[in-house]
Amino acid sequence: MVIEEIPKTSKGEVRVGFHTHIRGLGLDEKGRAKKVADGLVGQEEAREALGLVVEMVREGRMAGRGVLIVGPPGTGKTALAIALAKELGEDTPFVALGGSEIMGSPRKSEVLMQAMRRAIGIRIKEKRKVYEGVVKNLKFKMVRHPYNPYVKVPREAIITLETEDDEKELRADEEIAYQLLQLGIRRGDVIAIDADTGRVYKIGRAKSKEEESSGIKLIKETELPKGPVFKETEVVHTLTLHDLDTYYAAQQAPLSLLAGFGPESVSDEVRKQVDKLVSEWLKEGKGELVPGVLFIDDAHMLDLEVFSFLSRAMEKEFAPIIVLATNRGMAKIRGTDEVAPHGMPLDMLDRLLIVRTRPYTRDEIEEIVRIRAEEEGVKLSEDAVKKLGEIGEQRSLRYAIHLMQPARIVAHRKGREEVKAEDVEEVEKKFVDVKDSVRYVEELKDKFL
Incomplete structure (x- = not known):
């Protein structure tokens, strides 16, 4: 060194991650969620529920339990898991894995064991x-x-x-x-x-x-x-x-x-x-x-072996807070023909405190856009914020946020520091969202290989 x-x-300007603005759950002294606080917007019910989880962890009453966050894509499930770790302390370990990352490894148990040890x-x-x-x-x-x-x-x-x-x-x-x-x-x-x-x-x-x-x-x-x-x-x-x-x-x-x-x-x-x-x-x-947070996204992709491992892990003396997330409803449990809620065995679901996330409102999307713009150093005019809010409501929040940097480049080419609605509209024509991409493939399915 x-x-x-x-x-x-x-x-100098540096690249920022998607959730670098999150500082905690944004709760007041009584555990109630503020509308906008600690980098989070909306999802008051979910944030207050996770606030109770924080208290349980501090009192040593989470043994044998985990958390499951369920909700549509783009409703802040990963952000809430990060906020949970931040709320527990700045030095609280946070480890994130994807269900496919675990299932793609020939040594699933070793991957999970290392992840758990990193989260404590x-x-x-x-x-x-x-x-x-x-x-x-x-x-x-x-x-x-x-x-x-x-x-x-x-x-x-x-x-x-x-x-x-x-x-x-x-x-x-x-x-x-x-x-x-x-x-x-x-x-x-x-x-x-x-x-x-x-x-x-x-x-x-x-x-x-x-x-x-x-x-x-x-x-x-x-x-x-x-x-x-x-x-x-x-x-x-x-x-x-x-x-x-x-x-x-x-x-x-x-x-x-x-x-x-x-x-x-x-x-x-x-x-x-x-x-x-x-x-x-x-x-x-x-x-x-310092018990940290082990976050596993796309938990519906896990199989019975992994669920069994996680169930045993929750009972151990040294165990992190295990937080799972999924956007699936009824789905087959991987490796079986059995259909279950969120693609998980019922005995595993019984061990989990389940937290719901809901789609963001238009006002909430606009506020998230403002926060991300400030974090990424993008100057947005009010009409650009409104346009991105409209796109986020009609398409997806992620798509709206993805358009900010291309719109900034377009504005810069026009000699402006501030991004206007016309810049957003221009890049919107150049990039499609997931729904448009699926529709495009469907329309031209005979021409694709």
């Missing part, structure tokens, strides 16, 4: 030398990916950290730059960078008058740090059980190779040793268990 203090000499964290406190402060400026130097010229990746980051008494500008290498992007670090965030390992910790957000007046708290607020930027302080970091598994497996690698295991294999014996070690840490107060 390389961190350099550099003489004083700003923020151990919070550890220790003294470390760090650069700590509030982010005053952040700029990334982006270069083309060595294997994909259409994707840009960070080569380094230039970051200015300040405290009440000090300020330093740092140049960090690409590994630290990746972490800054993954954590969504922006101006106003309070962070710490381990001087030895280069690990980045997101502590919270510096208090500001603007956020106090709005009453909306996106992430944990913290006071502006005092003293020098470079200091020795107590750092809280979270390791997953899988991190510990791979570490101890590496220590035993020569023996594993002799036994016929691959260099990256983690045996059941290693996992038992890690579980024993973690139990001792918990008893001695050296660590704190």
Whole structure:
């Protein structure tokens, strides 16, 4: 890891994921959902239900249970699962898998076991030398990916950290730059960078008058740090059980190779040793268990073997919160001729708290468009927002959001920063949605191979 203090000499655009704007479930003190909060819009019933799940997790009453989110496509099922993890804490592990990803593997049990271990964290406190402060400026130097010229990746980051008494500008290498992007670090965030390992910790957000007046708290607020930027302080970091598994497996690698295991294999014996070690840490107060969220989308694609594995996993001492999602109604249970709700065995459904999502209203779609536009750095005129809201209502929310970046490029070609409705209409003619694509295939089915 390389961190350099550099003489004083700003923020570049970076690619954002589809759910980077989500900070939590957006609930008030009584567990009621706000109309727009923490990056979420609408779905009040589902958010309040997941708020109750959060309380059950904190009280240790989720043993033997999981969560199933059901609803039509594009109603925010994945967003709600991410919000659940965020609500439990910024360092709560979140692992997402698709049903086809599991079923496509020849070692389904191993894929699930690794995913579960990645979704369980151990919070550890220790003294470390760090650069700590509030982010005053952040700029990334982006270069083309060595294997994909259409994707840009960070080569380094230039970051200015300040405290009440000090300020330093740092140049960090690409590994630290990746972490800054993954954590969504922006101006106003309070962070710490381990001087030895280069690990980045997101502590919270510096208090500001603007956020106090709005009453909306996106992430944990913290006071502006005092003293020098470079200091020795107590750092809280979270390791997953899988991190510990791979570490101890590496220590035993020569023996594993002799036994016929691959260099990256983690045996059941290693996992038992890690579980024993973690139990001792918990008893001695050296660590704190952080149950994360294992999210499996398209759960109707799973078979009886996987459902059986998940049922047993819910009963274990170290288990994440298992959240399944599906957009299917009645469907065959994979590998059988039996038809069941959501393509799941009834004994599995009995273990799940089922949460419904409903189609978004026109106003809600427009609000989501505004949030995504701000997150992606797209300036939309009000008529463009209305047009995208209309498209989202008539076609799909995802399709409407997909059109924002092409519309931005069209507006830029016309010499404008702001996207107007005419730009949206122009790109709408160039790209079709799923329904139009299906209709097109049906119309020309005799000409397709």
